[in-house]
Structure formats: C-alpha cells, structure tokens
Amino acid sequence: MTFLSYLIGGISLGSVYAIIALGYTMVYGISKMLNFAHGDVIMVGAYVCFFATFRWNLPPAVGVLLAIAMCTILGVIIERLAYKPLRAVASLAVLITAIGVSYFLQNAAQLLWTSNPKVFTSVVGDAAIKLFGGQLSVSVITIVTIAACIVIMIALTWFTGNTKIGKAMRACSEDKGAAQLMGISVNFTISVTFAVGSALAAVAGVLLCSAYPTLMPTTGAMPGIKAFTAAVFGGIGSIPGAMLGGILLGVIEIFGKAYISTQLSDAIVFAVLIIVLLVKPTGLLGKPVNEKV
Amino acid sequence: MKKIRKTSYKNFLIYGFVILAYAVLRLLDGTVGISASLKGQLVPICAYVVMAVSLNLTVGVLGELSLGHAGFMSVGAFTGVVACMSLEAIIPLVPLRMAVSMIIGALCAGAAGVLVGIPVLRLRGDYLAIVTLAFGEIIKNIINCLYVGTDARGLHVSFLTNSDALNLGENGRVIIDGPMGISGITKVSDFTTGVVLILVTLFIVLNLVNSRSGRAIMALRDNRIAAESVGIPVTKYKLMAFVVSAALAGAAGTLYAMNYSTIVASKFNFNTSILILVFVVLGGLGNIWGSIIAAAVLTIIPELLRQFNDYRMLVYAVVLILVMLATNNPALRNLLRRVVGRVSPSKIAKEEPSDGQI
Numbered sequence: 001m002t003f004l005s006y007l008i009g010g011i012s013l014g015s016v017y018a019i020i021a022l023g024y025t026m027v028y029g030i031s032k033m034l035n036f037a038h039g040d041v042i043m044v045g046a047y048v049c050f051f052a053t054f055r056w057n058l059p060p061a062v063g064v065l066l067a068i069a070m071c072t073i074l075g076v077i078i079e080r081l082a083y084k085p086l087r088a089v090a091s092l093a094v095l096i097t098a099i100g101v102s103y104f105l106q107n108a109a110q111l112l113w114t115s116n117p118k119v120f121t122s123v124v125g126d127a128a129i130k131l132f133g134g135q136l137s138v139s140v141i142t143i144v145t146i147a148a149c150i151v152i153m154i155a156l157t158w159f160t161g162n163t164k165i166g167k168a169m170r171a172c173s174e175d176k177g178a179a180q181l182m183g184i185s186v187n188f189t190i191s192v193t194f195a196v197g198s199a200l201a202a203v204a205g206v207l208l209c210s211a212y213p214t215l216m217p218t219t220g221a222m223p224g225i226k227a228f229t230a231a232v233f234g235g236i237g238s239i240p241g242a243m244l245g246g247i248l249l250g251v252i253e254i255f256g257k258a259y260i261s262t263q264l265s266d267a268i269v270f271a272v273l274i275i276v277l278l279v280k281p282t283g284l285l286g287k288p289v290n291e292k293v
Numbered sequence: 294m295k296k297i298r299k300t301s302y303k304n305f306l307i308y309g310f311v312i313l314a315y316a317v318l319r320l321l322d323g324t325v326g327i328s329a330s331l332k333g334q335l336v337p338i339c340a341y342v343v344m345a346v347s348l349n350l351t352v353g354v355l356g357e358l359s360l361g362h363a364g365f366m367s368v369g370a371f372t373g374v375v376a377c378m379s380l381e382a383i384i385p386l387v388p389l390r391m392a393v394s395m396i397i398g399a400l401c402a403g404a405a406g407v408l409v410g411i412p413v414l415r416l417r418g419d420y421l422a423i424v425t426l427a428f429g430e431i432i433k434n435i436i437n438c439l440y441v442g443t444d445a446r447g448l449h450v451s452f453l454t455n456s457d458a459l460n461l462g463e464n465g466r467v468i469i470d471g472p473m474g475i476s477g478i479t480k481v482s483d484f485t486t487g488v489v490l491i492l493v494t495l496f497i498v499l500n501l502v503n504s505r506s507g508r509a510i511m512a513l514r515d516n517r518i519a520a521e522s523v524g525i526p527v528t529k530y531k532l533m534a535f536v537v538s539a540a541l542a543g544a545a546g547t548l549y550a551m552n553y554s555t556i557v558a559s560k561f562n563f564n565t566s567i568l569i570l571v572f573v574v575l576g577g578l579g580n581i582w583g584s585i586i587a588a589a590v591l592t593i594i595p596e597l598l599r600q601f602n603d604y605r606m607l608v609y610a611v612v613l614i615l616v617m618l619a620t621n622n623p624a625l626r627n628l629l630r631r632v633v634g635r636v637s638p639s640k641i642a643k644e645e646p647s648d649g650q651i
Contacts, residue, residue: 028419034419034422036567082614082618085618085621085622086617086618086621088623089621092352092358092574092578093574093617093620093621095358095570095574096570096571096574096575096613096617097613097614097617097618099567099570099571099613100610100611100613100614100617101610101614103606103609103610103613104607104610104611104614107606107607107610108607110603110606111603111604111607225426225430225563228423229423229426229427232419232420232423236419236420261438263434263437263438263472264434264435264438266430266431266434267430267431267434267435270427270428270430270431271427271431273423273424273427274412274424274427274428277412277415277416277420277423277424278412278415281415281416281417281420282420283420
C-alpha cells in the first residue's frame with residue numbers, strides 16, 4: 001500500500017513537471033531555443049494566484065484564471081521584447097538573453113514581494129479521499145493535478161492536430177520560411193506558442209504551490225530545471241515525450257527519495273537521465289536526426 | 294634570427310596585458326590603495342577568468358554547450374582543499390603546497406572530465422548540454438553526502454552517514470562535513486597565485502588552440518563529418534578539449550576555495566555554471582581576450598552597483614539583456630562597422646558593460 005501511495009505521489013509530482021515540460025517543448029519546437037525564463041513564469045503565476053485568493057479574497061477559480069491571464073501576457077511581452085529581435089542570430093545569444101530575463105523576473109519578484117517565503121494554501125483545500133478502508137489516503141490536490149495534466153495533454157494534442165493555428169505551429173516548427181510562403185504569419189504563431197506555454201506555466205505554478213506550499217522568488221528555478229530535464233528525457237520538441245518524461249521523472253524522484261536516499265534523490269534522477277540518453281541519444285520519443293555535411 | 298609569428302605576437306600581447314593589469318593593481322594597492330570590496334574580489338576574479346577561459350575551450354573552440362562547468366570547479370575545490378589540509382605537515386612551504394593542491398585538484402577534475410567526456414561523444418547539441426547540467430547537479434549532491442576526515446592513520450572517507458562514522462583516531466579532524474562543507478580553511482590563495490594560475494591557463498589554452506590538435510578541434514566544431522572524413526579522430530580530440538577544460542576548472546576551483554574560510558557544495562550550482570557561460574558568450578565565443586575582460590568586468594559590475602542596493606541585480610539583468618540585444622542588432626553592428634572599420638561582436642560586448650556602470 002505504501003508503494004501505491006508513493007506511486008500516486010510520483011505521478012502527481014510528475015504531472016506538474018509534465019505541464020511545465022510541455023511549455024518548454026512547445027517553445028523549443030517552434031523557436032529552437034531553451035527558454036530558461038520559463039521556470040520563473042511559474043513563480044509569477046503562483047504569486048498572482050496567491051495575492052488574488054489570499055489577499056483580495058477572490059474565489060480560487062478566479063485566482064487561477066487571473067494567474068493564467070497574467071502569465072499569458074507576460075509570456076507574449078517577454079517574447080516580443082527579448083527574444084524576437086534575436087530570432088535570426090545564434091541560439092547561444094538567445095540562451096543568454098533568456099538567462100537575463102530569468103534573473104530579471106527573480107529579482108523583480110524579490111523587490112515586489114520580498115524574499116520571505118509565503119505560505120500558499122491549496123486552491124482546492126486540503127481534503128483527502130480514503131481508499132481501501134482508510135489504508136490509502138489521496139489528497140484532492142493530487143487527483144486534481146493528475147486530472148489537469150491529462151486534460152491538458154488531450155487538449156494540446158487536439159489543438160496542435162486539428163485547429164488552424166495548431167497546424168500553423170507545426171508548420172512553423174518544421175520550416176519557418178516555407179510556412180511564411182504558405183501565408184502563415186510566423187510572428188503571430190510564435191506569440192501564440194509563447195502564450196500557450198506561459199498559460200501552462202501558470203497552471204503548473206498553482207498546482208506546484210498547492211502541493212508544496214512554500215512560495216519564494218526562487219520557487220520556479222529547480223522545477224524549471226527538472227522540467228527542462230524531463231523535456232529532454234522524453235525527446236525535446238515532442239508533446240507526448242514531454243508528458244512521458246515528466247511523469248517518469250516525478251516517479252523516479254519520489255521512489256528515489258522513499259527507497260534509496262532523500263539526499264541523493266536528485267542525483268538518482270539525473271543519473272537515470274544520463275543512462276537513458278546514452279542508450280537513446282535523442283530521448284525516449286525523440287526523432288533521430290540525420291546529419292549531413 | 295627566426296621571425297616571431299603573428300599568432301605568437303598576439304599571444305604575447307595577452308600575457309603582457311595580464312601582467313600589466315597585475316602590476317597596475319599592485320602599484321595602486323601600494324600607493325593610493327584600492328577599495329576593500331575590490332580587494333576582496335581579486336582572487337574570485339582570477340578564478341572566474343580561469344573558469345571563463347577554460348569554458349571557452351569547450352564552448353567556443355570545441356563548439357559544445359556545457360552547462361555544468363561549476364561541477365568541475367567543485368571537484369577541484371574539494372579535492373584541492375582536502376589535499377592542502379592533509380599535506381600541511383608534509384609540505385610546510387605554502388606556495389609549494391598550494392601548487393601541489395592545485396595540481397591534485399586539476400587531476401581529479403580532469404578524471405571527472407573523462408567520465409563525463411565519454412557520453413559527450415555520443416550526444417549532440419542540447420542533449421549534451423543537459424548531460425553536463427545533470428553532471429553538475431550529481432556532483433553537488435554527492436559532495437553533500439560525503440564525509441572525509443584525517444588522523445594519524447591517513448584519510449578516512451564515509452558516504453551518506455555522518456561525521457562520527459569516520460572513526461577518527463586521536464587528534465583526527467573532519468575535513469568535509471557533508472552538507473556543511475569544509476570549514477576552517479587557512480586562506481592561502483592570494484592575488485599573485487591567482488595571476489600565476491591565469492598565466493599558466495593562458496599558456497596551456499593558447500598553445501593548444503594554435504597547435505595541430507587545436508586546429509583539429511576547430512575543424513570538428515566547424516564540421517564534424519567533414520573533419521572525420523579527412524581522418525581526424527573525433528573521440529581523441531573532443532575528449533582532449535573537454536578534459537583540458539575540466540582540469541583547468543579544477544585548478545580554478547582550488548584557487549577559489551582557498552580564498553574563503555568555509556566552502557559548501559551548493560556554492561557550485563547551476564547558477565555558477567550559467568554565470569561562467571555568460572562571461573564566455575558576452576566575451577565572444579572562441580575569443581580569449583573577450584573571456585578575460587568579460588569575467589573581470591562582470592564580476593566587478595555588481596560591486597560597483599552597490600549604490601543601487603536592492604536594485605543592483607535587477608540592473609545587472611537589464612544590462613545583460615540590453616547588451617545581448619545591442620550586440621546582435623544588425624543595424625547597430627553595421628553602423629559600428631562603418632565607424633570603426635571591422636568590429637568583432639566581442640569588441641562591442643567589451644564596451645557595452647562599461648556603459649552600464651554609470
């Protein structure tokens with residue numbers, strides 16, 4: 001029974017990683033850049049929700065929607081101001097700019113909201129459901145997290161596969177020049193991708209802080225790195241890959257903590273990642289790339 | 294008499310610049326005196342310069358993105374300090390002991406470089422970057438669980454326990470105390486040691502880059518398949534660049550750690566790796582001059598921005614973004630090119646941060 005409870009905990013944590021990783025992967029797929037500021041957008045989302053629900057006493061649902069709206073706007077602004085001017089140049093320059101944006105968000109948050117940790121109360125309360133005659137207790141937030149992850153996964157698959165803008169996204173990640181010739185507005189499509197990615201980050205921020213209730217300006221940094229790892233683990237640029245990578249990472253982390261060592265759990269996660277990449281150099285579901293001279 | 298080649302001339306200019314900077318700072322210190330905050334930054338600046346030059350070997354010359362350079366620094370820092378503390382009785386002469394510790398730190402970091410270097414050969418681009426990032430985190434985690442002590446019988450090592458498990462004899466002392474790191478380090482690093490290490494690093498890197506091996510490494514960067522087809526052994530040269538880079542980072546780690554009385558593994562985290570990468574990219578990929586100046590200027594800037602207090606890191610972030618946008622702006626580059634003739638991106642990068650100080 002403890003095994004099952006660890007497994008559920010792992011899937012729940014993994015679902016949060018998966019939602020963040022989806023944002024990473026979509027942005028990477030379309031602009032081939034590692035958006036290091038993504039983790040800090042999570043933090044901003046969590047703060048917005050915190051202030052909306054606990055300071056202004058708005059209902060949790062409104063708080064979450066407000067967080068999503070703010071992060072969407074933030075994501076689009078970041079893309080327009082910091083990344084768009086660098087679209088044509090080497091990816092390392094964009095990487096450094098993304099790091100700059102990440103520093104900026106962290107320090108702005110520290111100035112606005114101080115570095116004192118805020119205690120975030122779960123948006124769905126801390127009720128728990130007892131299963132198997134009380135042997136297994138699953139909190140509501142765990143279920144909500146897993147459900148949110150599944151819904152987001154299905155919605156995104158439908159969105160990229162069936163809608164016009166979703167198809168435009170796939171076309172742009174395939175070949176920007178050709179997409180433009182077909183009448184697709186590349187700038188608009190990239191903005192929408194950033195908007196969707198940042199909205200997902202807001203959801204992830206709220207879910208993360210509901211499960212692990214300390215909120216600080218650096219809250220987003222480590223989950224951001226882990227989710228980035230998850231995206232690469234599953235094969236960066238692939239939506240099902242990000243999902244699979246995120247959940248596996250969460251499960252490995254929780255099992256590592258429970259059965260091997262709390263201190264070494266991060267080392268175990270990263271060691272598994274290295275081993276997987278050695279066997280499958282482009283991640284679990286990544287497409288092999290043929291190299292030409 | 295043999296004529297001095299153009300590359301050697303250029304290299305002598307870099308050595309000369311470092312020695313000149315050293316002389317000027319020493320002179321200023323002796324006469325007018327330099328501010329305490331700058332003085333405290335001298336050894337870290339030297340360590341960061343060595344880190345930036347060595348990372349430039351991986352990122353600029355070999356062309357592989359590394360996000361875990363601080364991991365090698367960490368290996369060098371901890372092994373170097375352990376070596377220095379345990380050799381205290383054997384080698385009483387401080388500069389010699391420091392040199393031996395740095396060499397031990399460099400060797401251990403180099404060995405770690407071989408371990409990480411092997412997967413490097415199979416992976417490309419962002420997948421490689423994530424492996425180096427993962428490595429940096431693993432090193433940090435492992436050192437946090439490591440306990441090392443010394444007594445009359447030699448070194449004792451214990452993993453995942455606590456300092457009591459070391460079973461130290463009488464007069465034994467704990468060196469690495471798990472997450473507490475190393476405390477009670479005798480500060481033996483000074484500015485002179487730092488500058489000597491910079492000169493050694495420059496000597497190694499510049500000679501490597503301008504040698505047959507260096508040209509092979511750059512050929513791999515420019516086109517791996519083409520280089521392989523003309524008979525350049527990929528494994529050998531990639532590993533060579535990677536391991537040299539790691540070993541130099543190890544020596545820098547020893548230098549850095551010996552400047553503080555306590556050192557913990559979490560100091561060498563992802564953010565430190567990123568900081569070094571920022572130096573390299575702002576200085577210009579493959580540009581050794583750029584790395585030296587960017588590392589020095591960007592370490593001083595946060596100190597100079599002290600008057601902004603809480604806003605200083607915010608200003609630093611804005612400066613960083615603006616510099617990246619400005620140096621990559623085609624209109625501005627063309628303008629500068631017309632004004633100053635041919636301007637490399639690294640030159641603009643050097644000028645921009647100094648504007649941000651005002």
